[in-house]
Amino acid sequence: MIDHISFGVTDFARSTAFYDQAFAPLGVRRLFDVPEEQSDGVKVTGYGDDRPWFWLAEENATTGLMHIALQAKTNAAVDAFHAAALRAGGTDNGAPGLRPHYHPGYYAAFVLDPDGHNIEAVCHTAPP
Template identity: 45%
Template sequence: MFDHVKFGVSDYAASKTFFLKALESLGVAVAAEGVPTYGVELINPKSKTSLCLCQTEEKPAHLHLAFTAENRQQVDAFYRAALEAGGKDNGAPGLRQHYHANYYAAFVIGPDGHNVEVVCHEPEA
């Protein structure tokens, strides 16, 4: 549905580092940086969807950002990397069967208080 999502962050360097490390297992990488008022564009080369971060002086409203994983190992890797990058636990990897039988997800709180989720909808391989 989405082509890209852009939002402001209070600490550009910390947020860029956090999202790059946390989403590395999904194949996310820097696509562009330094375009005026655009900040950094992080892209998933398979889906071609991107996340754009820019510095703001405004206090960002908290978001819930959910990223799709191809398998449960990517969810686990996201969770470990996000915590190592300074994220705060908001739900360890596991099944959330109240959504559906194969909803395997992990949640962390990022630098600006955003709830960042990675979810796999596939059964365990």
């Protein structure tokens, strides 16, 4: 199941102005801005209803062209995803581990696929 999706945008202010207005009739609003010191100086914002699930980021080499996060049931599944993706030719973009700046217990791993898309597996409920 898809947990969240994000993609790089070339003009952050223009894109956020667009989505602020376009999503309003759907009850989707901007919920979270990632502090730039936690995102390597990249502007990142999350939209959603009860939690952020649609993310925009200034496009750069770290964010990739597109980002999609898939839910994993356990931390071990996150680890296995990361190892399998690297064996399949992916590039490490964040080893498995806790990301407490998102929330306590956020355990994830990131890889870039052969086209540069940032693919994540995340477990929200498994103990560290």
